[in-house]
Amino acid sequence: MQTPQLETERLILRPLALSDVPAIQRNFDNWNIIRHLAAVVPWPYPADGAETFVRMQLDKISAGEELHHWVLVLKGGAGEAIGNIHFRPYADGAKGNRGFWLAEPYWRRGLMTEAITAVNDFAFVTLGLDHFHVCNAATNQASRRVKQKTGAEFVGFIELAHHGGQTKSEKWIVRREAWLRDRT
Ligand SMILES: CC(C)(COP(=O)(O)OP(=O)(O)OC[C@H]1O[C@@H](n2cnc3c(N)ncnc32)[C@H](O)[C@@H]1OP(=O)(O)O)[C@@H](O)C(=O)NCCC(=O)NCCS
Numbered sequence: 465m466q467t468p469q470l471e472t473e474r475l476i477l478r479p480l481a482l483s484d485v486p487a488i489q490r491n492f493d494n495w496n497i498i499r500h501l502a503a504v505v506p507w508p509y510p511a512d513g514a515e516t517f518v519r520m521q522l523d524k525i526s527a528g529e530e531l532h533h534w535v536l537v538l539k540g541g542a543g544e545a546i547g548n549i550h551f552r553p554y555a556d557g558a559k560g561n562r563g564f565w566l567a568e569p570y571w572r573r574g575l576m577t578e579a580i581t582a583v584n585d586f587a588f589v590t591l592g593l594d595h596f597h598v599c600n601a602a603t604n605q606a607s608r609r610v611k612q613k614t615g616a617e618f619v620g621f622i623e624l625a626h627h628g629g630q631t632k633s634e635k636w637i638v639r640r641e642a643w644l645r646d647r648t
Contacts, residue, residue: 465591467525467532470582477534477549477579480521484535487545489514491567499628500604502559507627521550530554532586536566536579546570549583557597559624560635564610571606580614585647588640595639599624602632611636615643 470477492498493509506513521533531552535545547566555561562583566576587593598616600607601624616636624633 465530467534468586468590470534470579470586472578472582474539475575475579475582476537476539477582478537480518480533480535480548482518482522484545485514485518488518488535488548491546492548492565494568496568497565499626500601500607501563501565501627502633503625503627505627532583534579534583536575538570547576547579549579551583551587551596553587553591553593553596559622559633560599561596562598564607576610577613580610584614584638584643587638588643593640595637598636598638599633600636601626601628601630602634603628603630608634611638614638615646617642 467479469479489511492514498505498507498509510516521531524531525533531550533548533550536547536549537543538546547564547570549562549564551562553561564576564580587596597619598611599622600611602621616638619635619637621632622635623631625631626633
């Protein structure tokens, strides 16, 4: 299914486009973001890091892979991408089906919780999924809180190397039944 534009009270979640490259490069090239991420992300972040990544994601989507990738845009703002959420609903969830980050100036305002609420609705109401998995570095308290606030149940720990040195990841499951029950 094509990725729809989603809307929340304060945000537009719009499908990733090549024109988002400069904003992603500017906002993502930040150790305070990267240190929480799996070590597969290149660091130091190359000057063409965002372009390489965006082209790779768009190629996968054009090739028919079930991959949904949104950029977060503030309503009433300049229209720039201030964050990303990618979601692979049918992929093997061993290391999680979803990833997200938000530009540091916008942290702690509830924005990612708001965005993930819309993505969970998409997953369970639009796609009709039964469940999916999500992960975060065991020391990533902000990501853990977003998960706790958006219906995730803790499953256990897996081994995963992160840039900040953390080798453990918390694994969670998000289930449709619980999501729909708690939304009403
Ligand atoms: C994770 C991230 C997307 C959260 O975005 P956000 O919009 O700030 O999240 P929200 O405001 O919706 O919720 C954050 C929650 O974490 C809490 N929090 C944030 N930093 C914290 C910290 N250092 N210690 C404890 N709690 C923290 C906030 O208080 C809030 O919880 P509350 O509503 O109960 O007070 C953002 O911090 C980020 O991009 N981090 C770097 C990249 C990353 O970690 N991505 C996820 C990889 S799994």
